[in-house]
Amino acid sequence: MKVHVDLDTCCGHGRCYALCPEVFGEDDEGYPLVSEEVIEAKQEARVRRAAANCPEAAITLVENGE
Ligand code: SF4
Numbered sequence: 001m002k003v004h005v006d007l008d009t010c011c012g013h014g015r016c017y018a019l020c021p022e023v024f025g026e027d028d029e030g031y032p033l034v035s036e037e038v039i040e041a042k043q044e045a046r047v048r049r050a051a052a053n054c055p056e057a058a059i060t061l062v063e064n065g066e
Contacts, residue, residue, distance in 0.1 A: 010056055015053045015054060016051075
């Protein structure tokens with residue numbers, strides 16, 4: 001699975017890095033920095049949870065093979 005954050009849509013609420021700091025970092029202005037674009041299997045559930053909780057639907061997940 002790969003993850004992408006649309007920074008044009010993101011408003012910097014920070015739920016993604018609060019829920020999954022292993023994958024989502026934070027820049028100086030509170031916007032997310034994706035540290036690993038390709039997600040390890042053990043992190044997928046947390047990344048899915050972060051994406052589901054993004055108020056702006058700014059996180060896109062691409063499943064393997066798509
Ligand atoms: S939860 Fe969504 S809107 Fe908030 S910082 Fe993360 S990507 Fe941006």
